Amino acid sequence: xxxxxxxxxxVWYGDFHALKNVNMSFEPSSVTALIGPSGCGKSTFLRLxxxxxxxxxxxxxxxxxxxxxQNIYAKDAKIDEIRKTIxxxxxxxxxxxxxxxxxxAYGLRVNGINDRRTLDEVVERSxxxxxxxxxxxxxxxxSAMAISGGQQQRLCIARALxxxxxxxLMDEPASALDPISTAKIxxxxxELKKSFTIIIVTHNxxxxxxxxxxxxxxxxxxxxxxxxxxxxxLNPAQERTQNYITGRFG
Amino acid sequence: xxxFKKLVEYFVEAVLFSSSTITSLTVILIVIFLFREGIGxxxxxxxxxxxxxxxxxxxxxQELNATQIKAIFNQDIVNWSAVGxxxxxxxxxxxxxxxNYYSEEELGSSLENLPAKLNDFIxxxxxxxxxxxxxxxxxxxxxxxLAVKKIGVADFVFGEQWYPTSxxxxxxxxxxxxxxxxxxxxxxxxxxxxxxxxTAIFMAEVASMRIRNLLKPxxxxxxxxxxxxxxxxxxxxxVPLVQKTFGLVVGETxxxxxxxxxxxxxxxxxxxxxxxxxxxxxxxxxxxxALGATRWQTLVRVVVPYAKSGISTAIILGIGRAIGExxxxxxxxxxxxNIPHSFLVPARTIPATIAAELxxxxxxxxxxxxxxxxxxxxxxxxxIVNSSVEFIKNRSRRA
Ligand SMILES: Nc1ncnc2c1ncn2[C@@H]1O[C@H](COP(=O)(O)OP(=O)(O)OP(=O)(O)O)[C@@H](O)[C@H]1O
Ligand SMILES: [Mg+2]
Numbered sequence: 125x126x127x128x129x130x131x132x133x134x135v136w137y138g139d140f141h142a143l144k145n146v147n148m149s150f151e152p153s154s155v156t157a158l159i160g161p162s163g164c165g166k167s168t169f170l171r172l173x174x175x176x177x178x179x180x181x182x183x184x185x186x187x188x189x190x191x192x193x194q195n196i197y198a199k200d201a202k203i204d205e206i207r208k209t210i211x212x213x214x215x216x217x218x219x220x221x222x223x224x225x226x227x228x229a230y231g232l233r234v235n236g237i238n239d240r241r242t243l244d245e246v247v248e249r250s251x252x253x254x255x256x257x258x259x260x261x262x263x264x265x266x267s268a269m270a271i272s273g274g275q276q277q278r279l280c281i282a283r284a285l286x287x288x289x290x291x292x293l294m295d296e297p298a299s300a301l302d303p304i305s306t307a308k309i310x311x312x313x314x315e316l317k318k319s320f321t322i323i324i325v326t327h328n329x330x331x332x333x334x335x336x337x338x339x340x341x342x343x344x345x346x347x348x349x350x351x352x353x354x355x356x357x358l359n360p361a362q363e364r365t366q367n368y369i370t371g372r373f374g
Numbered sequence: 375x376x377x378f379k380k381l382v383e384y385f386v387e388a389v390l391f392s393s394s395t396i397t398s399l400t401v402i403l404i405v406i407f408l409f410r411e412g413i414g415x416x417x418x419x420x421x422x423x424x425x426x427x428x429x430x431x432x433x434x435x436q437e438l439n440a441t442q443i444k445a446i447f448n449q450d451i452v453n454w455s456a457v458g459x460x461x462x463x464x465x466x467x468x469x470x471x472x473x474n475y476y477s478e479e480e481l482g483s484s485l486e487n488l489p490a491k492l493n494d495f496i497x498x499x500x501x502x503x504x505x506x507x508x509x510x511x512x513x514x515x516x517x518x519x520l521a522v523k524k525i526g527v528a529d530f531v532f533g534e535q536w537y538p539t540s541x542x543x544x545x546x547x548x549x550x551x552x553x554x555x556x557x558x559x560x561x562x563x564x565x566x567x568x569x570x571x572x573t574a575i576f577m578a579e580v581a582s583m584r585i586r587n588l589l590k591p592x593x594x595x596x597x598x599x600x601x602x603x604x605x606x607x608x609x610x611x612x613v614p615l616v617q618k619t620f621g622l623v624v625g626e627t628x629x630x631x632x633x634x635x636x637x638x639x640x641x642x643x644x645x646x647x648x649x650x651x652x653x654x655x656x657x658x659x660x661x662x663x664a665l666g667a668t669r670w671q672t673l674v675r676v677v678v679p680y681a682k683s684g685i686s687t688a689i690i691l692g693i694g695r696a697i698g699e700x701x702x703x704x705x706x707x708x709x710x711x712n713i714p715h716s717f718l719v720p721a722r723t724i725p726a727t728i729a730a731e732l733x734x735x736x737x738x739x740x741x742x743x744x745x746x747x748x749x750x751x752x753x754x755x756x757x758i759v760n761s762s763v764e765f766i767k768n769r770s771r772r773a
Contacts, residue, residue: 174664181583208666218657220676231665234675280661287665 127152127321128173128291132187135168135345137180142168144345145187150291150338155313155322157332157353160342160368166325169342170293173323174210175203191291208235211284211292211320216300217276219268219283224251224260227268227279231287246286254282255312274305281312285320292316294324298331310335329369333357341365405753412750415743416530419522420543423739426508427542428517430500435459439523443543446503454501467495467504468542485510505542530747536711538731538741546744548751550713554628554721555755557714558703561632562639562696567689569636570643574688577644578651579673597641605705608634613706620718626708629717634702639692646691650684651677683770687763694759698752700725724752 128150135143143165150156158166168177173191177183188195196206208231219227226233228247237243247264251257256278260271268279277297284292294313298306313322313335326332332339333353340350341364349356349365360366420440421427427443429435435457438446445451446464454462472481472488475495481487489512496502496517504517525546533547573593577586612633617625654677662672678685708720709730728745735741 176660176664179660179663204663204666204668206666207664210664212661212664214657214661216657218655218661220658220661221680230662230667230675234662234665234667234671283661283665 125152126150126193127154128189128191128323130169130172130187130189133169133172133189134186135165135172135177136182136184138182142345143172146347148340148347148350150321150323152290152321153317153319154338155317155324155336156338156340157336158323158325158340158342159327159329159332160348162327164342165345166342167295170295170323170325173291173293174207174212176212178203208287209289209291211281211287211289213277213280213284213292213294213297215296217273217280219276219279221267221269223265224268224271224279225264228282228286230283235287250282250286251279253285253316254278255308255315256282272305274301274308277301277305277309278312281309281316285316290321292320292322294322296325296327299327306331329357341368343368408746408749408753411743412746412748415546415740415747416525416527418524418740418743420525420546420740421522422541422544424508425542426506426511427520427522428496428504428506428511428515429520430496430502430517432500433459433518435520436518437521437523440525440529440543440545443522444540444545447505447542462501465499465502467499467502467506469506469510489515530744531751534713536727538735538744544740546740546747548724548748550711551722551724551727551748552751553713554707555697555723555725555752557628557717557721558631558635558707558723559693559696561628561717562635563689563693564632564636566636566639566643566692566696570640570688570692571647571685573640574644574647574651575673575678578648579669579677593641593644596637597645601638601699601701602705604634604638605702608702608706616718622718624708624720626706626720627718628707628714628721631703631707631721631723632717634706635696635699638699638702639696642695643688643692646688647681647685650681650688653684654680683766686766690759690763690766694756697755697759698725700729704729724748724755728752 126149130146130148133143133146134141146169148169158170160166171177172185172189173196175196177185185197189197191206191210194206195201220230222230225243225247228250229243232238232243232246248257248261251260256275259275260266260279268276271279277300281297298309301309310331313324316322317337324332324336336353338350339353339356341348341356341360341362343364349360349362351361356365357369360369427438433454435454438457442451442457446457447466447468449466451457452464454460454464472491476491481491488510492504492506492510493512493516496504496515502517503520522543530546530548531552532549533545534549535545535547536550537545573589577589581589608630612630613625613627615625616622616627616630616633620629658676658680659672662676663669667675703723704726707722707726709722709726710720711722712719714721728748731741732745735745
């Protein structure tokens with residue numbers, strides 16, 4: 125079974141060919157790490173899955189992206205509906221300048237769900253899933269701007285979990301955090317894997333090794349190699365992968 | 375070389391320092407000047423210089439206020455008992471009435487007998503009240519001067535009549551102008567705020583780069599058009615339009631003033647609101663969209679709340695622009711001195727009154743001072759507006 129898939133994906137920014145014929149699929153309840161040197165197209169690829177690149181005016185895609193068997197770039201696809209089933213966590217924590225509660229409730233509210241009991245339940249469940257509940261349960265009205273960066277990032281994860289996505293996209297979610305917060309996020313990803321499919325971009329190879337089941341290595345817009353993480357790190361098929369992983373370039 | 379650099383630095387510093395000092399001093403001087411002239415009106419007699427009101431020596435009344443004097447000379451009060459005197463009917467006498475009582479021969483060719491005749495008149499008419507030049511009084515005049523109460527601040531602010539040149543006593547009530555100013559400003563904001571914010575949202579969030587690049591200079595141009603041109607436009611286009619639409623006798627109304635002022639306040643509101651909307655971080659917009667919010671939901675729930683304080687500043691600066699505006703309003707509101715009870719009647723505003731009357735008010739006279747007092751009121755309005763901007767800015771910085 126396949127949760128999400130890219131087929132012959134080619135991306136251009138104007139004349140610049142940013143992704144070259146990428147084919148990649150993702151199993152349910154797995155973590156896939158995307159690695160590669162800066163500018164190789166990891167974020168571009170990740171953002172194909174919730175159509176975030178659509179915000180860029182000179183963006184162009186050829187090929188197909190399917191999530192849950194549905195082509196999300198089909199002409200009749202409803203972008204907002206698609207995004208509701210896909211969570212995203214960004215590099216820098218970006219909570220809304222609202223209360224902790226309202227941050228988590230946001231995805232439900234824009235869905236027209238305003239029933240207090242439902243919201244309370246979802247907020248509690250999501251914060252627990254994001255391992256933040258114990259730290260904030262007495263301060264749900266507190267501004268999200270007034271908690272630490274690590275807590276903010278877990279809040280952003282809770283916010284994404286609240287709409288019960290099938291797929292969660294993470295773009296270097298721990299790169300702006302201290303080691304302890306990073307460890308917490310990694311632990312969390314390990315937990316979340318049981319119920320969600322996760323694609324995570326990371327520059328930290330050890331992190332990729334620790335948390336992912338699969339790893340994809342990108343280089344200059346090409347997907348060079350995609351395999352089980354252990355295989356990629358111990359015995360990659362491609363020399364370029366080997367060189368990157370052993371730190372000979374990148 | 376190094377020494378030269380130091381010297382240049384020192385020189386630049388001195389220039390910067392003196393510029394800011396000069397600016398601050400100028401502001402302070404203007405404020406002092408405004409207050410000195412304006413407050414003067416509350417310290418002077420409401421009578422014109424060199425004129426007095428006199429009554430018979432036997433008359434027990436010593437002091438009257440402006441309203442009483444006006445009522446007496448309008449013959450609304452005809453008996454001294456109404457103002458605390460004896461039961462005696464009031465006989466009015468002003469310099470213009472002299473020839474009704476005395477022939478030209480009696481007065482003499484150069485009015486040399488006038489003082490004596492005035493003396494006779496007051497002796498013969500114990501109920502007389504005379505408004506005359508103090509120069510024409512004889513040295514041992516058989517009457518006494520009436521003290522006239524000074525104009526109080528409350529009379530000035532809440533007085534409903536503005537007759538700055540009426541005789542024997544002028545009226546300086548500015549309540550109609552305060553109401554007029556507030557109504558014209560309010561009306562202007564009622565349409566400039568929604569229109570301005572909508573335009574700003576369109577420019578910041580909806581319009582393509584090309585449309586925005588087209589709109590931006592147009593709006594900046596709007597800000598640069600001289601106020602007289604707006605007034606002229608209002609007079610030729612808006613006033614007849616208002617008159618026809620509402621079937622009015624005159625089109626010069628509060629509404630016409632509001633429309634013209636609203637147009638003038640638009641560039642301020644649009645520019646500042648747009649800048650504020652643009653400060654919303656892309657990351658927040660993306661977070662909202664990634665959660666499945668539509669563009670409009672993102673706008674309403676994230677972008678506008680984020681820009682809230684900037685938008686409030688835009689509105690208040692828009693008010694500031696509207697409240698002090700002179701020429702355009704002067705041309706289209708009709709300058710009636712009545713309290714406007716609707717948007718479809720003429721009114722006058724504080725700045726328009728100052729602009730219209732300062733030229734004909736004798737320098738240093740009471741009317742002149744009254745116009746400066748009007749300036750103080752306007753100044754206070756502006757201070758309130760500006761400090762609310764500061765208040766909002768500080769509050770949002772703390773949040
Ligand atoms: N909006 C854009 N317009 C034009 N080119 C872009 C745009 N966004 C990205 N690119 C280019 O596309 C390529 C891939 O960018 P992308 O952000 O996907 O790289 P990345 O692998 O995520 O890099 P990093 O590790 O630094 O985040 C880069 O060469 C970048 O310059
Ligand atoms: Mg990236």
